[in-house]
Amino acid sequence: MNNFKRFKILFSIMFRISPFYIFLLIFGSILTSIQVIGNVIIPKYLIDSLIALDKENILFYGILIVAFNLAFNFITKTYNRLLDVQKVYVERKIIEEMGKKIMAVEYRYLEDPYYLDLKERAIFACTNQGALVNIINAISKTGSNILTLAGLVTIMFTLSYILVLVLFVGIFITLLIGAYFKKYQQKFYRDLIPINRRYNYYFGLSIDFRLAKDLRLYNMSPLILGRVNKYNEELFAYFKKYIKKQGVSSGLQRIISVIQSGLVYLYCSLRVFLDKLGPKISIGDFTMYVNSAINFTNNFNSLLENILVIKQMLGYLEPLTEFMTLPEEKQTISSIKLEEIKSVEFRNVSFAYPKSDKLVLDNISFKFNRGEKISIVGLNGAGKTTLIKLLCRFYKPQSGKILINNINIFDYDYTSYINKIAAVFQDYKLFAYSIKDNITCNQKTHEEEVEEIIKKVGLEEKIKELPKKLDTKLNKSFDKDGVELSGGQGQKVAIARALYKNADLVILDEPTSALDPLAEADIYQNFNNLVLSKTAIYISHRMSSSVFCDKVLVIENGKISGYDTHQNLLKNKNSLYYKLFTSQAENYRLT
Numbered sequence: 001m002n003n004f005k006r007f008k009i010l011f012s013i014m015f016r017i018s019p020f021y022i023f024l025l026i027f028g029s030i031l032t033s034i035q036v037i038g039n040v041i042i043p044k045y046l047i048d049s050l051i052a053l054d055k056e057n058i059l060f061y062g063i064l065i066v067a068f069n070l071a072f073n074f075i076t077k078t079y080n081r082l083l084d085v086q087k088v089y090v091e092r093k094i095i096e097e098m099g100k101k102i103m104a105v106e107y108r109y110l111e112d113p114y115y116l117d118l119k120e121r122a123i124f125a126c127t128n129q130g131a132l133v134n135i136i137n138a139i140s141k142t143g144s145n146i147l148t149l150a151g152l153v154t155i156m157f158t159l160s161y162i163l164v165l166v167l168f169v170g171i172f173i174t175l176l177i178g179a180y181f182k183k184y185q186q187k188f189y190r191d192l193i194p195i196n197r198r199y200n201y202y203f204g205l206s207i208d209f210r211l212a213k214d215l216r217l218y219n220m221s222p223l224i225l226g227r228v229n230k231y232n233e234e235l236f237a238y239f240k241k242y243i244k245k246q247g248v249s250s251g252l253q254r255i256i257s258v259i260q261s262g263l264v265y266l267y268c269s270l271r272v273f274l275d276k277l278g279p280k281i282s283i284g285d286f287t288m289y290v291n292s293a294i295n296f297t298n299n300f301n302s303l304l305e306n307i308l309v310i311k312q313m314l315g316y317l318e319p320l321t322e323f324m325t326l327p328e329e330k331q332t333i334s335s336i337k338l339e340e341i342k343s344v345e346f347r348n349v350s351f352a353y354p355k356s357d358k359l360v361l362d363n364i365s366f367k368f369n370r371g372e373k374i375s376i377v378g379l380n381g382a383g384k385t386t387l388i389k390l391l392c393r394f395y396k397p398q399s400g401k402i403l404i405n406n407i408n409i410f411d412y413d414y415t416s417y418i419n420k421i422a423a424v425f426q427d428y429k430l431f432a433y434s435i436k437d438n439i440t441c442n443q444k445t446h447e448e449e450v451e452e453i454i455k456k457v458g459l460e461e462k463i464k465e466l467p468k469k470l471d472t473k474l475n476k477s478f479d480k481d482g483v484e485l486s487g488g489q490g491q492k493v494a495i496a497r498a499l500y501k502n503a504d505l506v507i508l509d510e511p512t513s514a515l516d517p518l519a520e521a522d523i524y525q526n527f528n529n530l531v532l533s534k535t536a537i538y539i540s541h542r543m544s545s546s547v548f549c550d551k552v553l554v555i556e557n558g559k560i561s562g563y564d565t566h567q568n569l570l571k572n573k574n575s576l577y578y579k580l581f582t583s584q585a586e587n588y589r590l591t
Contacts, residue, residue, distance in 0.1 A: 003311060003314045005321075006314045006317065006318060006321040007310075007314060009321045009324060009325060010135070010314075010317065010320075010321060013094065013097065013324065014090055014094075014136075017089075017090055017093040017094065017097070018086055018089060018090055018093070020086065021083075021086040021087075021089075021090050024079070024082060024083050024086055025083075025136075025139060025140045025143065026143065027079070028079055028083065028140050028143075028144065029140060029141075029142075029143030029144040029146075029147055030144075030147060031072070031075060031076065031079060031144075032076075032144040032147075032148065033144050033147035033148040033151065034072075035069075035072045035076070036148045036151075036152075036295055036299070037148065037151040037152065037155075038068055038072075039065075039068075039069070039291075040152070040155065040288055040291045040292050040295060041155070041288060042061060042064060042065050042068060043061075043065065043284075043287055043288070043291070044282075044284040044285060044287055044288035045057065045061045045284060046058065046061035046062060046065060046284075047282075047283055047284040047287050048282050048283070048284035048285075049061055051282070051283055051284070083140075087133065087136060090132075090136070091126070091132055091133065094126065094132060094320075095123075095126060095127075097324070098119075098122065098123065098126075098320075098323070098324070101323065101324055101326065101328075102119065104328040104329060105326045105327070105328055105329065106326070106327055106328065106329050107329065107389070107394035107395060108353075108354050108394075108395060109326055111353075112354065112355070115323075115326070118319050118322060118323050119319075119323055120197075121193070121319035122317075122319040122320040122322075122323045122324075124193065124196075124197075125316045125317050125319060125320055126317075126320065128196070129189060129316050131313045131316035131317050131320075132313075132317065132320075134309055134313050135309070135310055135313035135314065135317065137309075138306040138307075138309040138310045138313065139306075139310065141302060141306045142303060142306040142307060142310065145299045145300070145302050145303035145306060146303065148295070148299045149296065149299050149300060149303065152292045152295055152296040152299065153296070155288065155289070155292045156289060156292050156293065156296065159268075159271070159278075159281070159285075159289050160267075160271075160277070160278060162267065163264065163267060163268075163289065163293060164296075166260065166263050166264065166267070167260065167264070167293060167296055167297055167300070170256050170257070170259065170260035170263075170297070171260075171297065171300045171301065171304070173256050174253050174256050174257070174301060174304070175304050177249055177252050177253055177256075178249070178253065178304060178305065178308060179308065180249070181245065181246065181249035182308045182311075182312055184245055185242070185246075185312065186312055186315055188238065188242050189316065191238070192235070192238055195231055195234050195235060195238070196235065198227075198231050199228065199231035199232060199234075199235060202224055202227040202228045202231065203228050205224050206221075206224050206225060206228060253301075257297065257301075260297060261293075261294065261297070264289075264290060264293040264294070265290060268281070268286050268289050268290050268293075269286070271286070272286050331414035331415070332410065332411070332412065332413060332414045332417075333413060333414070334411060334412060334413040334414075335413070336407065336411055336412050336413060337412070337413050337416040338404065338405075338412045338413070338416045338417045338419075338420050339416075340370070340420070340504055341370060341404055341405070341420055341504040341505050341535060342369065342370045342404075342405050343367060343368070343369045343370065343403075343404065343405055343406070344367065344368055344369075344391070344402075344403070344404055344505070344535070345365075345366070345367040345402070345403040345404075345406070346364050346365055346366055346367070346387070346390075346400070346402055347365055347400055347401045347402075347403060348363055348364075348365055348399065348400035348401070349361055349363070349364045349365070349390065349397045349399070349400035349401070349402060350362055350363055350364070350397060350398050350399045350400055351386060351390060351395065351397045351398055352398055353386075353395075359398075359558055360383045360386045360558050361383045361386055361387060361390075361397075361555075361558050361559075362557075362558040362559050363400070363559070364387070364400070364555075364558075364559070364560055365400075365560070366553055366560060366563050368535070368550075368551065369535075370504070370535055371533050371534070371535055372535060372550045372551065373528060373531075373535075373536045373538070373545075373548065373549040373550050373551075374535075374536070374537050374538070374549055374550065374551050374552075374553060375537075375538045375539075375540070375545040375546045375549040375551070375552045375553070375566075376537060376538065376539045376540075376552075376553045376555065377539075377540060377543060377546060377552060377553070377554055377555070377577065377580065378554060378555035378556060378576075379556070379576075379580075382555040382556060382557065382558065383555050383558045384509075384510075384539045384555055385425075385426070385509055385510070385539065387555070388423065388507055388509050388537070388539065390402060391409070391421070391507075392418075392421060392423065393409060393410065393414070393417065393418070396410065404417075419501075419503065420503050420504045420505060421503050421504075421505045421507070422497075422498040422499070422501040422503035422505070422506050422507070423498065423506070423507035423508075423509060424491075424494045424495055424497075424498050424507070424508050424509065425509045425510075426509055426510040428490075428491075428494040430474050430485070430490055430493055430494065431474065432473060432474055432475050432477045432478055432479075432482070433473065433474065434468075434470065434471045434472060434473055434474075435463065435466075435470050435471075435472055435474060435493060436450055436470040436471060438474060438493055438497060439453065439454075439493065439496045439497050439500050440497075440500060441497060441500075441501075447470075449500065450470060450496075450500065451470075453496045453499050453500055454470070454496060456496075456499070456530050457492040457493075457495050457496045457499070457526075457530070458492055458526070459489065459492050459493065459496065462485075462489060466483060467481060468481060474493075488523075491523065495508075495523075495527060495530075499530060499531075503534075504534060504535060505534070505535045505536070505537070506531050506534050506535070506536045506537075507536070507537045507539070508524065508527060508536070508537070508538050508539065508545075509539045510539050510540055524538060524540075524544045524545040524548075525544075525548065528545070528548055543580060543581045546566045546581065547566050549566065550565070551563060551564060551565060552564065552565070552566055552569055552577065554569065554575070554576060554577045556576050561575065561576055561577070562575055562576070562577050569581075
């Protein structure tokens, strides 16, 4: 993606967020340009009036200069306040847009390390490098520079093209020096990212209250602080070298600027006293041309600087533009609504993850009907969770079909489809919201229903102990009265969330893998009592759910090695299921 496309993407995002902000940038460019050119031209007439002792014009131009600058100072301050507010708003909204994008992109990107790193680099560019703020400022200043330069060149050409030529030569040399430094600066920040990331990681460990017990118990502070200090020293060494090069570059540019200014003063002075180089000019003209030359140099340097900053920031913002153009999940809007789940069928389904040729599921076929309880078992990595991801429409199979009520699941209206499925995954998440919000997930809240579900999952006594009951926040990040739930209690909240959704199909995807076998068996049995007539899928590499389920699906190396009742599967003593169950049966004693 070239810089023009990146700029176009950023501009479209900013315009979508706040058209008023774009208007402010354009207005600010015009405002600054008028102020600069006005302060170059008006003093010429005041000085000429002073030399001619023209009292009337002295008073007029004196008042004009004061009024002009007072008016512009007032307008500029008002403008800057508006711009600062809009700038903060746009910055926050772009981060919000990133959040929306993460929730909308195709699910495959959320499991790809490259795109996970891309997201981190995009956030780093906006928050740590300030790339978004810098490019916004540079764009505004660039517009102002262009308008101002156009006016100043027009003024200077009325004197001589030689003056403009001298200025351009000096600026060209300055440009070469600046370009060299910017190239180094971009490499510097690129090399800095991995060190800064490691530093932030270890520094984050040192201030994470959740690690306080481990840090104290195992005396890990010296280890972590040692790493923090190591990467801090590396960062210091990098910045020391950077500041040295920055000083050399700035010094050379300053020398060129001094020489350039000297030549301008010399040429304009000669035009005051000699007519060999052209018609003599007045002292007022001298002031106007010198000021024009100085402002031209400053604005041209500023223009080049801002262009380089824009180019540099576009480089930093490449992860953001790439991330924001990722394809989003196509949520089918269809006339086919899923009213109820009567049957679910996998028909010759094969699937491999993106960027991999290895089939995780190979020609899978099975079917179950409404109200049935299915246990899916197999070794770690067999493809159990992948099967559920396909059923949830997170991925599409490479071949074969997944049918609900004999209709391809991708033909259903997305919202109606997803409303019929609830799942508790192994890596389920609870949020720093109230317990009630974690359960209802912004759905319409029915207090009595929530309380009934809380009672069913066994959290009633725990919630009665809390001062704010269901309105208690989970964890203390934003509320000192928040509560830290145990692992088992957190799982019960996640299960309550699945039950509150009142979906036709409920899935438990190893949310209890961290528990001991007996605790897992107890939770699965209780959950089975709660789902009653609903269709349910239980996934585990253990066997705790197998004995009470209607059927057991055994996945081995991406293929189905068995699909039958628990009793029938046990008859084959050479099967994987028999070996798995008998090796774990002593943990359950459910038969």
